[in-house]
Amino acid sequence: MELKICRNAVELLKRYSDEVAPVEAVALLVGKASGLYGEVDAIYLVSNERRSSSSFSVSPEDLAFVARDIGERDIIGIFHSHPFWKAYPSSADMRYMWGYKFWLILGVDGLRCFTLLEEDIVEVNVKMEERQCDLIKVKK
Numbered sequence: 571m572e573l574k575i576c577r578n579a580v581e582l583l584k585r586y587s588d589e590v591a592p593v594e595a596v597a598l599l600v601g602k603a604s605g606l607y608g609e610v611d612a613i614y615l616v617s618n619e620r621r622s623s624s625s626f627s628v629s630p631e632d633l634a635f636v637a638r639d640i641g642e643r644d645i646i647g648i649f650h651s652h653p654f655w656k657a658y659p660s661s662a663d664m665r666y667m668w669g670y671k672f673w674l675i676l677g678v679d680g681l682r683c684f685t686l687l688e689e690d691i692v693e694v695n696v697k698m699e700e701r702q703c704d705l706i707k708v709k710k
Contacts, residue, residue, distance in 0.1 A: 571606040571694045573672050573683050576703035579613045586615055587651040587676050592623040599647035600640050603671050608646045612704040625662050626650050632708050647672030657682040659691055
């Protein structure tokens with residue numbers, strides 16, 4: 571199990587999280603996945619509609635924009651921050667994890683990735699690569 575992501579994207583996600591704190595930052599991870607292996611080639615920064623430090627939601631308009639913009643690629647995961655908690659899926663996260671293969675979470679203890687196998691949360695190795703990802707901020 572592994573998620574490959576560009577080092578520049580990880581740095582951007584950290585800065586974005588700092589900018590919107592104490593609200594949870596949210597981004598959609600776009601690329602390709604096969605089984606429990608994924609490769610991110612684009613990050614879409616979206617707004618947290620809840621404007622909360624303990625939960626997030628993505629607007630249907632933002633989801634529709636990303637779906638139209640990505641062409642043949644797929645939304646393979648979701649990123650969000652935990653401004654005051656560890657990088658581990660919360661009980662709210664667990665209710666929605668079935669919707670995305672990879673959950674990349676930045677917490678006070680660093681960046682970690684998870685997936686849901688049947689009903690078990692399993693950690694996924696994050697491999698940062700020296701390549702460039704597309705970084706798109708979705709504007710309202």
